[in-house]
């Protein structure tokens with residue numbers, strides 16, 4: 001299958017070529033005909049599969065060939081990073097079509113709000129927005145969506161996790177009932193099904209390898225004690241020729257601490273977290289994109305919606321609490337059919353979490369022996385509870401003398 005099979009107009013084809021896309025990805029092959037056929041859609045697809053272009057292309061084709069005087073499409077996204085990324089992709093693909101888009105997201109001062117307002121009053125074809133900020137604009141009457149034809153919810157599961165359900169429903173209540181609605185989600189928990197039932201009309205359903213990491217990712221893991229993690233990261237970063245590296249840690253304070261530690265080791269790294277303002281975040285991403293910064297350390301804020309090509313290593317400094325976050329984190333590498341490596345450090349406490357990830361992806365991940373100079377790490381025994389085999393202790397509980405009880409009490 002090629003992009004010519006979709007009968008896109010010339011300007012859109014030019015855009016596709018200028019983006020360097022040669023063949024449609026699997027999700028694009030399935031999704032584009034459904035959307036061109038005016039059907040509602042629920043699609044389960046992770047980032048890195050080409051899902052954004054899978055809805056942007058047919059929407060742009062429709063808008064380019066119709067009479068357009070109003071905002072035609074609204075894309076709701078959970079974070080400003082994702083909104084910006086979708087907008088950049090839309091600008092790239094639509095470059096030769098003359099269609100316009102704008103990203104509308106929270107944060108910034110009153111001036112930013114005013115700029116967004118003015119741009120929408122001047123007229124755009126596509127708005128890509130985070131739900132809260134869009135509502136603020138809708139209630140200030142800067143934008144009218146009563147002629148909207150397409151609504152896309154991107155990373156719908158994430159939006160619900162972030163508590164956007166009410167905002168989404170409020171936005172939808174201001175849209176025409178006759179519209180085409182497309183829902184994209186990396187996972188399909190029951191709450192997504194409920195949302196889909198409420199807002200989609202006889203949708204087609206497309207499932208791209210549910211919650212599976214892209215096949216180009218070489219997934220590895222090291223069993224480490226906490227004190228071995230820094231020497232190990234130094235070994236990995238200094239010993240191999242990775243050019244662009246993302247390091248994930250679950251907590252913001254850990255991310256900040258790691259930045260300091262790596263800098264002391266003369267590793268050029270910057271922390272990316274929610275305490276930074278929008279400008280600071282953009283600057284870090286820009287430095288990383290233009291390869292002047294080799295390492296970013298981030299929390300899961302970074303695991304969604306960061307679209308940077310050519311990340312060759314993702315390191316999970318700890319195991320993410322939610323197995324699906326693992327898939328998002330490692331999905332930052334091996335984007336769109338390239339390859340990459342994802343390495344996870346597993347300490348004794350994180351073993352059961354890691355086993356949950358292995359269960360989710362349906363296979364065991366190779367555990368690599370630590371470099372000799374770091375000594376040996378813990379054994380992998382994820383079923384064992386913290387503090388040893390509790391079941392045995394419980395069974396013999398009554399036999400212990402009171403003095404021993406306290407000492408043996410399971411933690």
Ligand code: AMP
Nearest residue numbers: 021023024025047048049050051052336
């Ligand atoms: P997404 O899953 O939408 O986040 O897309 C991941 C990356 O794949 C983005 O950088 C897209 O520009 C890129 N991409 C999308 N479609 C294609 C394609 N057909 N061929 C090559 N790259 C693509």
